[in-house]
Amino acid sequence: MEENTTSEWFVAKALMALAQRRTEGGQGDAASPQAAPDAVIRDTDPFAERLWNLLRIRRALTADEAAALLIGEEDDFAQNRRQAGALMLSWSRQCPRAVRVDARRVDGLKRYALLRDIGATPPAPPGEAP
Numbered sequence: 018m019e020e021n022t023t024s025e026w027f028v029a030k031a032l033m034a035l036a037q038r039r040t041e042g043g044q045g046d047a048a049s050p051q052a053a054p055d056a057v058i059r060d061t062d063p064f065a066e067r068l069w070n071l072l073r074i075r076r077a078l079t080a081d082e083a084a085a086l087l088i089g090e091e092d093d094f095a096q097n098r099r100q101a102g103a104l105m106l107s108w109s110r111q112c113p114r115a116v117r118v119d120a121r122r123v124d125g126l127k128r129y130a131l132l133r134d135i136g137a138t139p140p141a142p143p144g145e146a147p
Contacts, residue, residue: 025075029071029074029075029086033071033086033087036070037067061138061139062142064087064097064101064104065104065142066138066139067087068087068101068105068139069108069137069138070137072105072129072131073134073137076130076131077128077129077130077131078105078128079123079126079128079129080099080101080102080105080126080127081098081124081126082123083097083098084097084098087101104139106118106127106129107140107142108129108139108140111141112135112140114132115131115132115133115134115140116129116131116132117130117132
């Protein structure tokens with residue numbers, strides 16, 4: 018796969034690295050803005066959290082773009098793509114006012130668009146009580 022060199026890609030990559038460092042350093046809790054009083058804090062899948070942050074940054078994303086930006090040294094691209102696609106589809110079904118499958122496709126792939134930012138924490142997986 019050819020590496021993307023657009024300025025948008027570099028900005029997204031830098032912001033994701035910053036978010037990852039903040040999460041790993043434990044700074045995320047102290048530096049994050051105050052959550053809504055009725056918000057429930059729960060443990061989330063690190064991949065889902067990174068994907069959610071990427072969607073919040075980019076506003077529109079395909080599973081391929083997400084996998085390319087979130088891939089780690091030991092990660093499998095195809096597995097990341099499947100996981101990203103499944104998560105974004107799940108979010109679009111759980112929160113249709115926040116995330117939707119865009120009418121526009123990119124290279125034949127579904128493109129997911131963030132309509133409304135609902136916070137720093139991704140929607141809870143199906144079957145998990147918030």
